[in-house]
Amino acid sequence: MTSFSPSSPVLLVRQLRKSFRGAPVLKSVDLAIHQGEIACLIGPSGAGKSTILRCINFLERPDSGEITFFGERLCSEDGNIFHIAPERTLQHARARMPMVFQHFNLFSHRTVIGNVMEGQMVVLHRNRDEARDRARACLARVGMLERAEFYPDQLSGGQKQRVAIARALAMSPALILFDEPTSALDPALVQEVQGVMRDLSAEGMTMLIVTHDMRLVKSIATTIHFCADGHIAESGSPALLFGDTAPSRIQSFMDAAAH
Amino acid sequence: MYNFFFFEVPEHLPFLLKGALVTIELSLISMVLGTALGFFLAIGRLSSRRLLRLPMDIFVEIMRDTPLIVQLLLIYFSLPEAGIVLSAFWAGIAGLTLNLAAYLSEVFRAAISAVDPGQKAAAISLGMSPVAVYRRVVIPQAGLAALPTLGGYFIALLKDCSLVSFISVNELLRHATIVISDTFDSMNTYIMVAIIYFVMSFVSARIIRHIEVRLAPTNRRGTISVPLTMDKEGAR
Ligand SMILES: Nc1ncnc2c1ncn2[C@@H]1O[C@H](COP(=O)(O)OP(=O)(O)O)[C@@H](O)[C@H]1O
Ligand SMILES: [Mg+2]
Numbered sequence: 355m356t357s358f359s360p361s362s363p364v365l366l367v368r369q370l371r372k373s374f375r376g377a378p379v380l381k382s383v384d385l386a387i388h389q390g391e392i393a394c395l396i397g398p399s400g401a402g403k404s405t406i407l408r409c410i411n412f413l414e415r416p417d418s419g420e421i422t423f424f425g426e427r428l429c430s431e432d433g434n435i436f437h438i439a440p441e442r443t444l445q446h447a448r449a450r451m452p453m454v455f456q457h458f459n460l461f462s463h464r465t466v467i468g469n470v471m472e473g474q475m476v477v478l479h480r481n482r483d484e485a486r487d488r489a490r491a492c493l494a495r496v497g498m499l500e501r502a503e504f505y506p507d508q509l510s511g512g513q514k515q516r517v518a519i520a521r522a523l524a525m526s527p528a529l530i531l532f533d534e535p536t537s538a539l540d541p542a543l544v545q546e547v548q549g550v551m552r553d554l555s556a557e558g559m560t561m562l563i564v565t566h567d568m569r570l571v572k573s574i575a576t577t578i579h580f581c582a583d584g585h586i587a588e589s590g591s592p593a594l595l596f597g598d599t600a601p602s603r604i605q606s607f608m609d610a611a612a613h
Numbered sequence: 614m615y616n617f618f619f620f621e622v623p624e625h626l627p628f629l630l631k632g633a634l635v636t637i638e639l640s641l642i643s644m645v646l647g648t649a650l651g652f653f654l655a656i657g658r659l660s661s662r663r664l665l666r667l668p669m670d671i672f673v674e675i676m677r678d679t680p681l682i683v684q685l686l687l688i689y690f691s692l693p694e695a696g697i698v699l700s701a702f703w704a705g706i707a708g709l710t711l712n713l714a715a716y717l718s719e720v721f722r723a724a725i726s727a728v729d730p731g732q733k734a735a736a737i738s739l740g741m742s743p744v745a746v747y748r749r750v751v752i753p754q755a756g757l758a759a760l761p762t763l764g765g766y767f768i769a770l771l772k773d774c775s776l777v778s779f780i781s782v783n784e785l786l787r788h789a790t791i792v793i794s795d796t797f798d799s800m801n802t803y804i805m806v807a808i809i810y811f812v813m814s815f816v817s818a819r820i821i822r823h824i825e826v827r828l829a830p831t832n833r834r835g836t837i838s839v840p841l842t843m844d845k846e847g848a849r
Contacts, residue, residue, distance in 0.1 A: 411738055441742070449740030459735035463753050463830050473739035476749055505830045518735075525739060 362425060363388050364529050364560055365410065365451070369431075370419035372402075372409055379405050381584035383419070387529065387562055392555045394571045395564045397581035398607065403564040406581070407531050410562075411451055412444045423447050424528060449477045452522035456534040458514040460506040466517050467493065467502040470524045478525065485524075492520040496550045512543030516550055523554075530554075532563040536570060548573070568611055572596065580604050625792045626805070632788030633809050639702075639784060640771045643709035647770075648763070650710060651717025658722055669718075676715030682776050684708045689780040705777035705784075713770060720762050724755035757828060764821035768814050775810075785809060 367385040371378070379402045387393050395403050408414040410421060412428065418436045421428040428447055429438045438444075452473070460469050470489035474480045480488070493499040496516040506514055515535055522530050535551070536544045548570050555561065555574040565571060571578065571592070578595045580588040580603075588601055595604055657669045676684070689704040699707060728751050736746040778787035789806045793799045 413734055413737060445740045445742055447740075448738055452740075453735070453738040455731060455735065457731055459729070459731035461732055461735070461750060462729070463750075463757060472736075472749065473741070476745050477740040507830075521735075521739070531738075 359425075363422075364391075364424060365562070366420075366422040367406075367410065368420040370406070370409055370421065371417045372405055372414060373417055379584055380409065380416075383581075383584070383586055385579065385586060387560060390558045390560055391576050392560075392574050393562045393577045393579060394575040395562065395579045395581055396566070396568075396571060396607070396611075397587075401581045402584050403581050404533050407453065407533050407562070407564055411448050411453060411531060412438070413453075423451065445477070449473065449525050450527055451529040451531055452525045452527050453531040453533065454515070454518050454522055454535050456538050458506070458511070458518045458538075460514055460517055460521070462506050464505075465502065466498060466504050466506070466509070469506070469517055470521045473521065474524050488524050489520070492523040493517070495523065495553070496520045497546075510543060511539045512546045515539065515547045519547075519550055519554075527559075529560045529562060532561060532565070534564055534566065536565065536567045566611060568608065580607070625796070625802070628792060629785065629788050629802075629805060629809060632783060632785035633813065635702075635782065635784040636771065636774045637813065639705055639709065639774045639777065639782070640767065642706050643713055643774075644767055644770060646706070646710040647713030647717055650714035652721050654714055654718035655721035655725060658718060659725060673715045673718055676712055677719075681708065681712050681773060682779060684712055685777060685780050701777075701780050701782045704780055705774075705782045709770065709773065709777070712773075713766065717763070717766060720759050720766070721755065724759040724762075725751060727758060728754050757830070760825050760828065764818070764825065767821065768817055771814055771817060772810060 363386040365385070365387040367383055370380055370383040370385075372380040383402075383406055385393075385406070395406065397403055405414060409416040415438070416429055418431060420430045422430075424447075426443065426447065427439060428444060429436065431437070439447075461472060464472060467486065467489050470492055471482070471485040474485040474488060475482065490499060490502065493502055496519050498513060498516050498520060501509060501513060501517075506517070509517065519530075519535075532551075536547050539547060544567065548567070551561070551563075551570065552574055561574075563570070563575075575592050578588075578590060578592055579586045580595065580601075582603070588595060588604060594600070596608070600608075654669050654673065657665050658673070660666055685705065685708040688699065688708045689701060692699065692704075732750055732754070733746055736750045737743075741749065774784055775786040778784060778790065781787065785806060789802050792802050796802065
């Protein structure tokens with residue numbers, strides 16, 4: 355374990371590579387996320403955005419590169435040998451950077467509050483009362499407390515995604531990973547999830563958000579990373595990337611995303 | 614001759630019911646053991662380790678491709694030659710259990726494979742260990758999914774139990790044979806036996822259905838006595 359100072363990035367990714375059956379999908383990805391930062395990862399479909407997120411929390415096993423989370427090496431290159439931290443370390447890291455998925459992935463056999471208590475009890479070993487209190491607080495934050503005893507299949511998409519966000523919040527995360535959190539929602543329901551995410555950003559939550567939702571990006575991003583062809587092709591502030599002087603490929607991507 | 618049903622068989626009814634009780638015992642014990650063994654077989658057969666998988670696959674294949682009656686005869690009459698002596702009752706349990714486990718391992722394997730990979734990913738991404746993912750997400754969901762099929766296998770088992778009369782277990786059908794050797798009235802005795810089997814199956818099916826309905830997630834809402842959000846609002 356290495357030291358962690360407030361000025362170091364929460365998450366540091368260097369030269370991350372990943373192939374699927376010989377086809378390179380990530381060809382050296384570099385990324386740094388600092389405390390309180392809202393980093394939005396945009397780019398065309400198939401560019402590798404989801405794969406980046408899934409490698410960061412080791413849902414996929416990277417092929418090589420270096421990932422440091424809170425000063426702890428999750429994977430690294432030592433000479434020519436690629437080393438991944440023990441499963442325990444990865445589990446510990448995952449609990450501190452939970453993920454919100456496009457299709458919610460709520461546990462269908464658990465109630466709303468059961469979903470939010472699960473990780474707290476199983477992973478963080480909080481007792482039932484503690485977990486319930488925290489779950490209620492998190493559900494209140496996303497405006498879902500009245501639905502605490504419902505089952506996921508009794509909720510709308512927007513409600514499910516708010517519960518999924520509460521489930522992530524309950525882990526007391528250092529970073530939340532979002533993979534297209536509003537892409538599977540009816541247009542009318544996008545707003546409520548955007549609203550919750552804006553609240554989180556106002557409270558200083560550190561987030562890494564993969565999204566095609568340009569309204570969301572414009573309203574909360576502090577940094578934008580443009581991903582294309584297995585690289586982070588451009589990074590910068592919203593003003594820089596969305597202004598008139600934006601690189602032409604971002605402008606054409608934005609034009610395409612606009613309609 | 615047709616008056617027999619009303620005059621002679623009722624006299625033997627307690628004896629037949631005693632046999633039925635043994636049938637129920639056989640079914641329940643075999644069901645519990647077969648479910649447990651079938652579950653472990655399913656997990657083993659889903660393992661990535663070939664050495665673990667292969668013997669289990671072979672076992673299941675053999676059990677499914679040979680008749681239950683032959684398996685029972687082998688266990689009761691041939692195993693003693695290898696030094697394994699079981700009473701008729703336990704030989705029956707052994708045969709029914711092994712046979713059922715083979716079939717149920719297929720059921721469980723399918724149910725486990727059908728669990729939403731997205732929910733597994735969600736569990737992993739919360740930091741759960743692979744064992745926790747299985748215990749907390751995969752097994753509860755696979756169990757619920759397998760329940761109706763499991764119920765069907767229980768009814769089938771209840772009826773398959775009649776086969777153990779061939780290895781002299783004193784269950785319902787064997788008791789019927791004894792009654793017939795006494796009264797020479799096969800028609801009425803077998804009708805009585807059919808009725809008893811029907812009632813046992815019918816009642817079991819109702820009970821299983823009831824359990825299914827109770828365990829379905831959306832129906833469990835009714836079992837939560839006080840909704841968590843109500844106590845606060847009620848206090849206001
Ligand atoms: N598990 C996988 N197996 C094989 N190919 C995959 C897998 N996951 C992603 N890919 C491929 O990797 C590429 C990038 O996918 P993804 O990261 O999902 O892109 P994005 O999220 O940017 O749309 C795609 O071409 C996709 O087909
Ligand atoms: Mg994607």
